[in-house]
Amino acid sequence: MYSHFIQFTIPRIGQGLVALLLYLNFLQLPFVAVFRDSLPVLYWLLPLALAAGVLWFARNPLGVGMVWAGVLAGVYVVLDLAGVGFWAIGGRVYQVWRTVWMGGLLAWVLTLGWLVYGWRRAQKLCTTAYRVTTSKPLPGGRLRIVQVSDLHAGSTMNAARAAELAARLDALDPDLLVLTGDIYDETTPRPDFEAYNQVFAGAKARYGKYFVYGNHDLGQYFGKASFTRADFEAAMAAAGVRVLEDVAVTVPTGGGLLRIVGRKDWLFCEGRRCPAGKLLGGPDSVFTLWLDHEPRELKEAAAAGADLILCGHTHAGQLWPVGLVARLFRFNELNYGSRKIGGATAIVSAGAGTWGYRLRTEGRTEVVCVEVETRR
Numbered sequence: 001m002y003s004h005f006i007q008f009t010i011p012r013i014g015q016g017l018v019a020l021l022l023y024l025n026f027l028q029l030p031f032v033a034v035f036r037d038s039l040p041v042l043y044w045l046l047p048l049a050l051a052a053g054v055l056w057f058a059r060n061p062l063g064v065g066m067v068w069a070g071v072l073a074g075v076y077v078v079l080d081l082a083g084v085g086f087w088a089i090g091g092r093v094y095q096v097w098r099t100v101w102m103g104g105l106l107a108w109v110l111t112l113g114w115l116v117y118g119w120r121r122a123q124k125l126c127t128t129a130y131r132v133t134t135s136k137p138l139p140g141g142r143l144r145i146v147q148v149s150d151l152h153a154g155s156t157m158n159a160a161r162a163a164e165l166a167a168r169l170d171a172l173d174p175d176l177l178v179l180t181g182d183i184y185d186e187t188t189p190r191p192d193f194e195a196y197n198q199v200f201a202g203a204k205a206r207y208g209k210y211f212v213y214g215n216h217d218l219g220q221y222f223g224k225a226s227f228t229r230a231d232f233e234a235a236m237a238a239a240g241v242r243v244l245e246d247v248a249v250t251v252p253t254g255g256g257l258l259r260i261v262g263r264k265d266w267l268f269c270e271g272r273r274c275p276a277g278k279l280l281g282g283p284d285s286v287f288t289l290w291l292d293h294e295p296r297e298l299k300e301a302a303a304a305g306a307d308l309i310l311c312g313h314t315h316a317g318q319l320w321p322v323g324l325v326a327r328l329f330r331f332n333e334l335n336y337g338s339r340k341i342g343g344a345t346a347i348v349s350a351g352a353g354t355w356g357y358r359l360r361t362e363g364r365t366e367v368v369c370v371e372v373e374t375r376r
Helices: 004-026 040-057 064-089 091-123 159-172 190-202 229-238 298-304 322-328
Strands: 125-134 142-148 176-179 209-211 241-243 247-252 257-262 287-291 308-311 337-341 344-348 365-374
Touching (some): 004 040, 004 064, 004 091, 040 064, 125 159, 125 344, 142 159, 142 308, 159 365, 176 257, 229 241, 298 308, 298 337, 298 344, 308 365
Parallel strands (some): 125 365, 142 176, 209 241, 257 287, 287 308
Antiparallel strands (some): 337 344
């Protein structure tokens, strides 16, 4: 689980730095600068009141105010640096910049545009298709796997959009439907919980429906969930979804066998889970699908015999530059997309929903469809 320091202290420090940066920039706003000589007290106090208002609006680490204030501060940093460069050039270039800058109002315009773009991108549910080949036998020579991950029902994907997801799953006509964690979280309202349970109950998959826990499904990071673990597992059972926790199961298809391995989530169990090598003894002739909420221990999974590894968790960053930072500092073994790892193909979904903020400026809000074919 994330510590209190990470969840709350770091955001508070960030809020303070943002407020200071904004205060210094607010001094340049036209409706503030006009008081510089006539009413100096108002000139210094008005931006202080504005900064205090921003800090109050951004008090919730998961609220849109925090994102808005952070983006506004980030835009100001970029534009301030650009302004220094134009000042160094001087002349007409700097005069044009001062006009465009509008006393700092440009940052507000760009921030509003960024938020509108992020909201619209979050709302657009896409299907991302991958093609994978294998030398192992498959029923009819092919297998269609549909993955739903990180739905976080109740956020971008609320109960009103349950029918949209149901229609997409029906159109994709999967052989296997796999849910790779964080389908719900502690903020999911009960009506949304029940609506998506109905979606999964109505979904058809020839060879079954399978689920692995994410760190949020039963987590209590920012509040108490509207359902218990017993409620959750009863709902999965009623929907015909099999919950897998550090177990390998074989699936008869009428044309051979498939194997599905479901892992406990590393964060939720704090790393106390079965080593990959103990779940499988190594590659064999059975095609093996490996489900793990987080893209961790991918090499170990491949060495244990996984042919296809499906993960989620990262949201591909969701809000720029989170994904860029994650890639630079290698927070995840794979942040998004597909990669060959040993004899396996690993795929990380950006998620069918959004976490916390109903915004997305990195990755896609997506359902993943993997077409696996036997190589001839």
